[in-house]
Amino acid sequence: MTSYALVLLGAAVVGLACRQVTEENGARDLYEGKRLDMVESQLAGRDITHEGVLGVMRKVPRHLFVPERMRSEAYEDRPLPIGCDQTISQPYIVAFMTQAVDPKKEHKVLEIGAGSGYQAAVLAELAGQVYTIEIVEELASRARATLESLGYRNVHVKAGDGYAGWVEEAPFDIIMLTAAPRKVPQPLFDQLKEGGVLLAPVGDYMQELVLYRKTGDAVETRNLLPVRFVPMTGRARE
Numbered sequence: 666m667t668s669y670a671l672v673l674l675g676a677a678v679v680g681l682a683c684r685q686v687t688e689e690n691g692a693r694d695l696y697e698g699k700r701l702d703m704v705e706s707q708l709a710g711r712d713i714t715h716e717g718v719l720g721v722m723r724k725v726p727r728h729l730f731v732p733e734r735m736r737s738e739a740y741e742d743r744p745l746p747i748g749c750d751q752t753i754s755q756p757y758i759v760a761f762m763t764q765a766v767d768p769k770k771e772h773k774v775l776e777i778g779a780g781s782g783y784q785a786a787v788l789a790e791l792a793g794q795v796y797t798i799e800i801v802e803e804l805a806s807r808a809r810a811t812l813e814s815l816g817y818r819n820v821h822v823k824a825g826d827g828y829a830g831w832v833e834e835a836p837f838d839i840i841m842l843t844a845a846p847r848k849v850p851q852p853l854f855d856q857l858k859e860g861g862v863l864l865a866p867v868g869d870y871m872q873e874l875v876l877y878r879k880t881g882d883a884v885e886t887r888n889l890l891p892v893r894f895v896p897m898t899g900r901a902r903e
Contacts, residue, residue: 696728699740707742708760715764721790722760727753730781730811749801751895753781754843758892760787765876765889766839766864768792773834775856777827778843778897782808785820788841795820796834798827800899826899830856837861844897845872854884866894 704723713719728739731753735745744752754762762784768774768791776785779799785808789795797820799805805824812820823831827842828850835856842849842865849865854877857863863877874889896902 694726696726696736696739700727703740703742703756707757711757713757713760713764715767717791718760718764718787721763721787722756725783725786725790726815727756727783729815730783730786747781747804749804751780751801751804753783754894759784761890762841762843762864762874763787763791765874766841766862768839772838773836774839774841775831775834775837775853776841776843777830777853778895779805779808779822780843782812782820782822784841784843785822786812786815786817788839789817789820792839793819796823796831796837797821798823798825798831800824800826827897828852828900832856840864842866842897843894845869845892845894846897846901849877850901854879866892869896 701723704719708722709719728736731739731745731747738745740756742755742757744755747753768788770793772792774788774792774795776788776795776797779785779797785795785797799808799822802824805822809822812822830852836858837856838858838861840853840857840863845866845868847869848867849863853863857879859879859881861879865875866872867875872892872894874892876887876889878885
């Protein structure tokens with residue numbers, strides 16, 4: 666465990682009214698310097714070594730995935746509220762999780778918990794196809810609109826309960842949960858390819874980011890670091 670692991674929180678439960686993220690398409694990127702500084706100090710300055718991940722984090726405009734009034738804070742080392750009692754994860758956590766699953770162009774990815782759509786955008790830069798499910802319909806619509814406005818044609822957004830996964834598009838090479846269940850729903854393991862990986866924050870208040878690998882009839886597990894994500898809702902909380 667690294668010395669900073671306990672304070673690197675993937676998300677925090679914060680109240681904020683739902684609001685649309687908007688900005689003029691084609692506007693000059695005034696945040697590029699902040700984004701490059703974020704990558705050098707928060708990611709490369711720690712333990713993010715995957716060149717593909719570092720390159721994507723330099724490229725994807727995180728400020729367009731947060732409410733307009735919070736854009737000046739978009740590249741700070743912390744999660745931010747995006748409305749509907751949900752958050753966008755800390756940049757380091759997004760990079761760490763992406764590095765852990767190591768997406769490639771031949772991979773099909775399922776994300777549970779689209780939120781703002783930022784993690785899906787990062788995954789889509791490296792993977793072939795990304796399917797993401799968001800239980801809050803307002804957030805699903807917003808994420809879809811933001812991703813479409815940025816030209817992400819390989820991201821597919823669905824509003825619904827992620828407990829059952831996305832059966833029609835299974836199996837998946839990678840499944841990533843960005844909300845914390847008490848335990849990973851079995852349907853998600855069922856939709857994971859042989860040799861595929863599933864990454865999830867697991868637990869209630871005390872959570873652990875766990876990497877699962879499907880090998881035959883068994884599932885190998887590896888605990889990565891303590892985190893704090895919003896709870897996975899829907900059937901997973903029953």
